[in-house]
Amino acid sequence: QVQLVESGGGSVQAGGSLRLSCATSGYTNGPERVAWFRQAPGKEREGVAGIRPPSGSTYYRDSVKGRFTLSQDNAKNTVYLQMNSLKPEDTAMYYCAATTVYAGTWFATSEYEVWGQGTQVTVSS
DSSP states (O other): OOEEEEEOOEEEETTOOEEEEEEEESOSSOOSEEEEEEEOTTSOOEEEEEEETTTTEEEEOGGGTTTEEEEEEGGGTEEEEEEOSOOGGGOEEEEEEEESOSSSOTTOGGGOOEEOOOEEEEEEO
């Protein structure tokens, strides 16, 4: 059974940093795309960043470019989202999602078959 488990959320002040982890398990060949989404209260879920584990290529939404960085540890089947220079508007529940489909739209939620339980990130001003 495929599973995604997130960790690393918390509360920080503006300008601070957090690192989120997404541990994947149960894949025979691994996911083709892993993405992070976030959802703030009263708002739609939005894509934040994505990575293709086989190649390591990454994709970011404009508002986090230069502040957020994706990386991976293939031995641990884990994807990391390093978040620096955090802003209050980054406050949200963050979800990791994965798909075995190579082609598609990075931040289309319907394209991801498996989701983690979410981890809360709160940034205070």
